[in-house]
Amino acid sequence: MNKLNLLLGILLMTAFPVFALETPSLGLGKILFESVELGTKDRSCVTCHPHGKGLNMIGDFNDTELKDIINACLRDALGGQPISLESQEMNALVAYVRKFQK
Numbered sequence: 001m002n003k004l005n006l007l008l009g010i011l012l013m014t015a016f017p018v019f020a021l022e023t024p025s026l027g028l029g030k031i032l033f034e035s036v037e038l039g040t041k042d043r044s045c046v047t048c049h050p051h052g053k054g055l056n057m058i059g060d061f062n063d064t065e066l067k068d069i070i071n072a073c074l075r076d077a078l079g080g081q082p083i084s085l086e087s088q089e090m091n092a093l094v095a096y097v098r099k100f101q102k
């Protein structure tokens, strides 16, 4: 996980300098949403949710509920480890998927 964090940090600073300064969590959220490193099945969130597909009920959930759903997808759909509900990574994923809220 440390290696992943380091990689994410470097990616954020090099690929999204302005984005990262203004809205760090959205930039990080996008990287995580598209990363196959979160799981063990060579899939990312985008594999099943391209352009927010399947996320149309997001507006019905509060952040706590969304975090539980995201962890369920992380564990079951990606074969990865759930992440801490208070972590920067989790908050970034919530902020990013909220972009698809109608």
Ligand code: HEC
Binding pocket: 033, 038, 043, 044, 045, 046, 047, 048, 049, 054, 055, 056, 057, 058, 066, 069, 070, 073, 074, 077, 078, 093, 097
């Ligand atoms: C193997 C496919 C798959 C992957 C990969 C996947 N999901 Fe899901 N996800 C689903 C399915 C299926 C649902 C249920 C959708 C439904 O009920 O229409 C869902 C539901 C959700 C929901 C609830 C949205 C809603 O409107 O019901 C969120 C938020 C979500 N996923 C986020 C993520 C995130 C973040 C990732 C990456 C960490 C991810 N998902 C990876 C299949 C996947």
